[in-house]
Amino acid sequence: KMNKQLELIKSSIKSIPNYPKEGIIFRDITSLVETPAAFKATIDLIVAQYKDKGITKVIGTESRGFIFGAPVALALDIPFVLVRKPGKLPRETIAQSYQLEYGQDTLEIHTDSIQSGDNVLIIDDLLATGGTVEATVKLVERLGGEVKNAAFVINLPELGGKQRLRNLGVTPFSLVNFE
Numbered sequence: 001k002m003n004k005q006l007e008l009i010k011s012s013i014k015s016i017p018n019y020p021k022e023g024i025i026f027r028d029i030t031s032l033v034e035t036p037a038a039f040k041a042t043i044d045l046i047v048a049q050y051k052d053k054g055i056t057k058v059i060g061t062e063s064r065g066f067i068f069g070a071p072v073a074l075a076l077d078i079p080f081v082l083v084r085k086p087g088k089l090p091r092e093t094i095a096q097s098y099q100l101e102y103g104q105d106t107l108e109i110h111t112d113s114i115q116s117g118d119n120v121l122i123i124d125d126l127l128a129t130g131g132t133v134e135a136t137v138k139l140v141e142r143l144g145g146e147v148k149n150a151a152f153v154i155n156l157p158e159l160g161g162k163q164r165l166r167n168l169g170v171t172p173f174s175l176v177n178f179e
């Protein structure tokens with residue numbers, strides 16, 4: 001049975017059928033971050049999972065990953081690194097393309113954001129196919145870092161993202177499932 005914090009988090013997420021396309025149920029975290037107790041519980045549970053685990057950097061993926069990644073990095077007192085959509089980062093970058101549940105896109109990172117020996121935690125609002133995280137893992141590895149962990153507020157188990165991440169050597173963690 002789910003505990004009170006997880007029930008608050010799950011009940012604060014709205015579900016919108018057929019957005020952005022027919023057949024997709026969009027799991028909307030805007031209502032979660034407009035509910036302070038739910039937002040705080042989300043950050044506290046993720047931080048508790050990674051305290052004293054040797055994580056050296058947190059990556060948040062644009063754009064909803066920024067909302068959850070930045071407060072976790074602050075609480076762990078380690079750098080917060082932005083992985084962004086193309087053309088948004090001003091200094092030297094590398095790029096990686098990936099498939100989405102509903103489309104295709106590219107992600108970029110500053111080349112000086114990761115060093116060899118970094119133990120990176122990726123944070124995003126939602127795990128669907130795992131394509132976003134796979135692209136981010138490739139960016140980190142090309143810069144000599146390692147991604148052992150990835151954390152999500154929401155997992156969509158039917159899309160198999162957790163197995164895809166395990167196959168990459170990444171241990172996934174999520175707070176709530178939506179079938």
Ligand code: PRP
Pocket residue numbers: 061062063064065099100101105124125126127128129130131132133161
């Ligand atoms: C969504 C979501 C995750 C990703 C999950 O982001 O926030 O980042 O898709 O899907 P995946 O596991 O199949 O890769 P989106 O690209 O829609 O960008 P946004 O956060 O800017 O809305």
Ligand code: ADE
Pocket residue numbers: 024025026027028101126128
């Ligand atoms: N990103 C990918 N799939 C999604 C979904 N079903 N709801 C919200 N964000 C998503």
